Amino acid sequence: MSTLTPAEPTSSVPTPPARTTGSRRRGKSRMDPTRNNTAAGIAAWLLALLFAVPVLWMILTSFHSEVDAATNPPSIAADLNLDAYKEFFGATSGVSPWPSLINSATASIFSTVLVLLLAIPAAYALSIRPVKKWTDVLFFFLSTKMMPVVAAVLPLYLFAKSAGALDNIWFLGLMYTSMNLPIAVWMMRSFLDEVPVEMLEASQIDGAGLLLTLRKVVAPVAMPGIAATALICFIFSWNELLLARVLTGVVAGTAPVFLTGFVSGQGLFLAKVCAAAVVISLPVLFAGFAAQDKLVQGLSLGAVK
């Protein structure tokens, strides 16, 4: 902060309110009263549109017929229909995506529940009644997240093969649990830290037992954070490809594995590919927008509030 150049010679005029043409609408914002926000707004909107184009295009194309989808130049105004969705759900091919969607839901929900069961007590031991050297423990959790999955996947595969757990959705869920647990512990700890110490002490003095304190004092403050953690763990599990690809096969393949069936798809199936991408992304889009505010905190491991 002190690096700010010292004020200019006193003769210099204080900022003239000259460039205020743009700030007429919302008046003087807290942020920056002299800046022209209209320009920033237009620039932001253009960039936002640019970033959204692939998503919007995917959605639009999914409602086109295959003939209209694969044209050059693009046929934006072509008729909309649900053929690609019918096709994706196996209208003529007979290949249903439902087993893979159900597998994804099973692995994601199972691992999310397990993560919460393991992470909440752990976070409690790192925040509310911290163990000795709790920072070291916290950083150990984080360091496990930094090890690439690919460095552990072969032994996991060999183990699953010998234990008969290959192509088993519950085993995959267990692996997702280990993948998400470090992040969940970090997030949850930062949410439990928001429980005021005074309230904990007060409830102790009033003679409330552990369970009562947890229910009446900790839970109400921590609940939104727990919900956000759950959504983020769900998203990561739903998105995962490498482990699913190696550890599952015919029976337990997940939605991303199903999607890889389109990798070498021919042009004729563009609308179907888009429909598949939309359907499989929907749960993540819902979960992501629901957890929007806590998403940063979760992804930055609780370091950013």
Place this chain on the structure above:
Amino acid sequence: MTTATARVSRHGSSTAKPSRNARARERAVAWARRAPLLPALVFLIIVTQLPFVATLIISFLNWNSLSPSKTGFAGIGNYVQILGDPYFLQAIMVTIIETVSVVLVSLLLGLGLALLLDKKFIGRGLARTMLIAPFLIVPVAAALIWKHAILNPVYGLINGTLTWIWALFGSDTPPQPDLLSSAPLMAIILSLVWQWTPFMMLILLAGLQSRPMDTVEAAQMDGATPWAIFRHLTLPHLRQYLELGGLLGAIYIVQNFDATFVITSGGLGTANLPYAIYETFYYANEYGLASAAGVVVVIGSIIVATFALRTVFSLFKKEAAR
């Protein structure tokens, strides 16, 4: 007495010599504190640390599952082979190029977007939501869309739009680039930048919004130009957030598998280390080689992670001091 020892134990080692009884009690208290932590800790050690130890061991073995008779101790043979193999050396280079360029470009774009979104304008919430969307598309789906709907040389959106624009000016010979075959690594990088810019933007936006406004206002009163404010106030404040975003991004992008798998399937010299390892054990069944490469990735990650942990730690201490 008992409460006193308990309180001492919370703050570290007790200097007083407690009686045996009190020490046992203290130990019980410590275990009661540790108990909720143990399931998570034990689970994580078993599921993440043990497999890595196994990888480490396998990396010193000659082990191709297709010829089990040749299995044996290889010493550092696998490592020597990897570091002399053009395929792996290229994978290392691809990983470095991919990670560095995606992180830098998405950080810069994310910074620009965060600065724009930090200002008030009409529809800011909606613009923010639209910008987050790329991050919320399942990575495999996003890669498929980029490959088939955007970059396809025949009917992709980019070439389609070029045709349309050229037609507006009466030309029927628009440029029709084919990024997927002429610069496949660029195609992967492009799709990753698109997915990761929102992440950087979110972190930097959080950083901007935690900026103390009083110093900025004071600087404005003193007649500082917007550039001077950005250079001397905003940027120093954002430094840690830039580091955090860059390092977390690096940790995820080093591990990128989905985009490579979907867009090029590792062809045309685009295989990064995770993809090369996957191929080596999944298709070539070279378990020893794949494990050695896995260890190499971990060593690289440890280097990145050391910086990442330090950054997180400094932010963390700042927060604790608050």
